[in-house]
Amino acid sequence: MHASLTRQSVPWEAVIALxxxxxxxxxxxLAADPRVRTFPLSRPVGAACARNLALNEVRTRYVNWADDDDEFTDIAMQTRLSTLEATGVGWCAGWSEDLHPDGTTNLWRCPTPPGRHEAGDVWTYWKAPTDTIPIGPTTILARTELVRAAPMGGLVQGEDYMTAVGITSLSPGILLPLPVYRYRKHPGQMTAQHGYNQLETAAREHAWRYGRALRSAIHRQGPASG
Incomplete structure (x- = not known):
């Protein structure tokens, strides 16, 4: 992850939740890079809590969630940042790739089609909780205040599904038809651990219902501002 950040063409700062x-x-x-700051937690609290507490330390105008064992594509930050600044939307995302141990990749085109999407529309591409999530959470670069309003959900897994539908429900955004994130596939990844699937169905349903409820509440109050 750090190596991929050093290849970005725009300024960045990383906060690492320990x-x-x-x-x-x-x-x-990483310790020698002044752009990297750490947020140590004295005891393990889980991914959702650790990420949300580290969000308190973010000082940049925009933020992107990321896992330490993955990487950004070389054009990820510049392309999405340029789109955000040119259009004024709240978030900009892209596609992702699975990165295999042999270096090969498989492109994942999320169910949400490329283009501009109004607040709450991304969730409509998640037809049922058991379907593929509508957009890649780690492909989203968004205004920091927007992410603070829709942080990681309080789940032991699937917390990133909630931030994805939360961010896209609160503001219009744009999905670009190009890969911006590589999800590294390896035996040590969280989703490959024993017992992971035991709660996946419930986590997906919770996030799906959250998105539906959030979209319903916002639409009753009128459209969200850009």
Missing amino acids: DGASPDRLPAQ
């Missing part, structure tokens, strides 16, 4: 891990475990090249 979920119960000692700052001493931070790789030397």
